[in-house]
Amino acid sequence: MNGGLFVFSKKYCRKYKLRLSIGFLLILISNILTLFPIPYIGKSINVISYIFSDLSNFISLKKDICIYVSIILIVPIIGGFVKYHMRQCIITTSRMIEFDIKNEIFSHYQKLSSSFYKKNSTGDLMNRLTEDVSFIRQCIGPGFMYFLNLIILFFMVLMQMLRINKVLTFYVVLPIPILFIFIYYISIFIAKKSKKVQKFQSIICSFIQETFSGIYIIKLFVSESFFQEKHKKIISQYKKKNIELAKIDTILSSLIIFFIGICYSLILFFGGKKYFEGEIKEIGNIAEFFTYVNILFFPFIILGWVISISERAKVSLIRISEFLKIKPEILNTNLVKTRIFGKVEFKNVSFFYCPQRSLYNRKQYVQNYTLSKISFTLMKGKTLILTGETGSGKTTIGRLISRLYDPKQGEILVDNLSLKDHNLYNFRKNIGYVPQESFLFSDSIYNNIAIGSIKKITPCKVYNAARIAMIENDILNFKNRYETIIGERGITLSGGQKQRICIARAIIKNPKILIFDDSFSAIDQKTRREIIRYLKKELKYSTIIIITHDISYISDFDLFIVLKNGKISKIENHNIFS
Ligand SMILES: Nc1ncnc2c1ncn2[C@@H]1O[C@H](COP(=O)(O)OP(=O)(O)OP(=O)(O)O)[C@@H](O)[C@H]1O
Ligand SMILES: [Mg+2]
Numbered sequence: 001m002n003g004g005l006f007v008f009s010k011k012y013c014r015k016y017k018l019r020l021s022i023g024f025l026l027i028l029i030s031n032i033l034t035l036f037p038i039p040y041i042g043k044s045i046n047v048i049s050y051i052f053s054d055l056s057n058f059i060s061l062k063k064d065i066c067i068y069v070s071i072i073l074i075v076p077i078i079g080g081f082v083k084y085h086m087r088q089c090i091i092t093t094s095r096m097i098e099f100d101i102k103n104e105i106f107s108h109y110q111k112l113s114s115s116f117y118k119k120n121s122t123g124d125l126m127n128r129l130t131e132d133v134s135f136i137r138q139c140i141g142p143g144f145m146y147f148l149n150l151i152i153l154f155f156m157v158l159m160q161m162l163r164i165n166k167v168l169t170f171y172v173v174l175p176i177p178i179l180f181i182f183i184y185y186i187s188i189f190i191a192k193k194s195k196k197v198q199k200f201q202s203i204i205c206s207f208i209q210e211t212f213s214g215i216y217i218i219k220l221f222v223s224e225s226f227f228q229e230k231h232k233k234i235i236s237q238y239k240k241k242n243i244e245l246a247k248i249d250t251i252l253s254s255l256i257i258f259f260i261g262i263c264y265s266l267i268l269f270f271g272g273k274k275y276f277e278g279e280i281k282e283i284g285n286i287a288e289f290f291t292y293v294n295i296l297f298f299p300f301i302i303l304g305w306v307i308s309i310s311e312r313a314k315v316s317l318i319r320i321s322e323f324l325k326i327k328p329e330i331l332n333t334n335l336v337k338t339r340i341f342g343k344v345e346f347k348n349v350s351f352f353y354c355p356q357r358s359l360y361n362r363k364q365y366v367q368n369y370t371l372s373k374i375s376f377t378l379m380k381g382k383t384l385i386l387t388g389e390t391g392s393g394k395t396t397i398g399r400l401i402s403r404l405y406d407p408k409q410g411e412i413l414v415d416n417l418s419l420k421d422h423n424l425y426n427f428r429k430n431i432g433y434v435p436q437e438s439f440l441f442s443d444s445i446y447n448n449i450a451i452g453s454i455k456k457i458t459p460c461k462v463y464n465a466a467r468i469a470m471i472e473n474d475i476l477n478f479k480n481r482y483e484t485i486i487g488e489r490g491i492t493l494s495g496g497q498k499q500r501i502c503i504a505r506a507i508i509k510n511p512k513i514l515i516f517d518d519s520f521s522a523i524d525q526k527t528r529r530e531i532i533r534y535l536k537k538e539l540k541y542s543t544i545i546i547i548t549h550d551i552s553y554i555s556d557f558d559l560f561i562v563l564k565n566g567k568i569s570k571i572e573n574h575n576i577f578s
Helices: 003-015 017-035 038-053 057-111 115-117 122-164 166-173 175-213 216-219 224-277 283-324 394-401 424-429 445-450 460-470 472-479 495-507 527-536
Strands: 344-351 371-379 383-388 410-413 433-435 513-517 543-546 557-563 568-572
Touching: 003 017, 003 122, 003 283, 017 038, 017 057, 017 122, 017 283, 038 057, 038 283, 057 283, 057 557, 122 175, 122 283, 166 224, 175 216, 175 224, 175 283, 175 460, 216 224, 224 283, 224 513, 283 383, 283 460, 344 527, 371 394, 371 410, 371 424, 371 557, 371 568, 383 394, 394 513, 424 433, 433 495, 445 460, 445 568, 460 472, 495 513, 495 527, 527 543
Parallel strands: 383 543, 383 557, 433 513, 513 543
Antiparallel strands: 344 371, 344 410, 557 568
């Protein structure tokens, strides 16, 4: 068992201390019950040998035989019942702990900033949340149970053996320290191999996730065989790593069996010698020794699995802690919620995503600014049109206003207060964001729209948002209307339908700042105009930011900005088209 895992699981074990204590008590009872009938096996063999030596003994020993046989038969049945409850108690608790760990990681993932998700693949995140947590569960549940069971049983057996013959006990347990030295060195190899296998699991998970989310591209470009080959390559590497790990696991198990075999030989050799020399009086004692080693056989075999799972759990813990240690970059420093009106001001704002390696010196990092010295003021309730070349930084401005990222230089003010000083959650509640790439959850249309609202949701609100986004008629034409389940990422909907559901989701909470990032690109000109007309009417006090390449459908706005290479190339404060 490793220390890191012990520290990590302490708080969870504390939560379930009663259940675990009962479980450990049951381990103790089950071991007592396992060992209880063994002296009676020895006694039975002695009785049988008396009878064989003189048949007239049978009548007088009949009662003893009945008692011994009853104990040998009944006690294991009770022991089995206790074992069942012991496993139930500990393994169910480990499932509860798994539930808690998964929830903790999930909630932590949700707090992490966008940059974290850019750096790490979804497959890796999934793998750490499922496979890695599962290894930790197996280690702190069944792993720990078997380990503790072995320790308790070993010491109980040792006591019993010492009771019979001290010298023979010494010979029998002599190989065990040597076995533990082997186990120690083999476990180092297991840890190394496990690390590689678990890393590969993440790679496979990411590959599969990415392949099937882009399946239609694969079909369109007839790239099935290319991806099949890629999959084969990754899987065969994974297979190789797994076989290497399995080989070490097998060596460990074989070694344990070999050492148990040595113990048997030692009993046979030294026990037999002592019996013939008369030091051990009864043949039943030798049988007892064999039974004790037999009882240790299964726990020792399981020890191989425990070590393997403990090493895997150690690697899993490192992988999970790596993510749990990451602090969210966007912090909420203000607990006081203030009313948001929607005035947005950029003061010399500069931003870059992450430093990149220099072309000339690979050890150096250079900061390529995505946005440079952006300044503008958008009054509350006014409309900004943000346009410019591809890659000029329009989406980045939208992300900065929503505080998905913080500026590297300069300051963004909302209602004359620095955005960083606003209560983050309260501010986000006042933001309606329609992303450039429509994202929908595989749920009903109703829930996809309702997810945008934080207040108590009513069907009326959902219908109204759908009406403003001009998606109502489309929804009513679907078989299950608002309850229609859209496939993963909205696969069953057209591009324009997805965009309009995303618009409905953004406006349902009546936000004070609304950002449309190229959100009308898949919608026809007439519908675009209608949506904007509705928006202006229904959300007349909201500040609206429309990021677009095509300004032909917008006739009424207050600020017009053109971006070029992350800088403002043109800014107009009036409605230049009116
Ligand atoms: N998460 C990111 N990490 C690193 N660089 C990024 C990231 N997102 C965008 N960029 C880079 O920042 C620059 C500006 O991107 P942005 O998405 O803001 O452009 P845009 O004006 O919205 O373009 P488009 O009109 O194509 O949507 C681009 O050069 C892009 O490659
Ligand atoms: Mg963009």
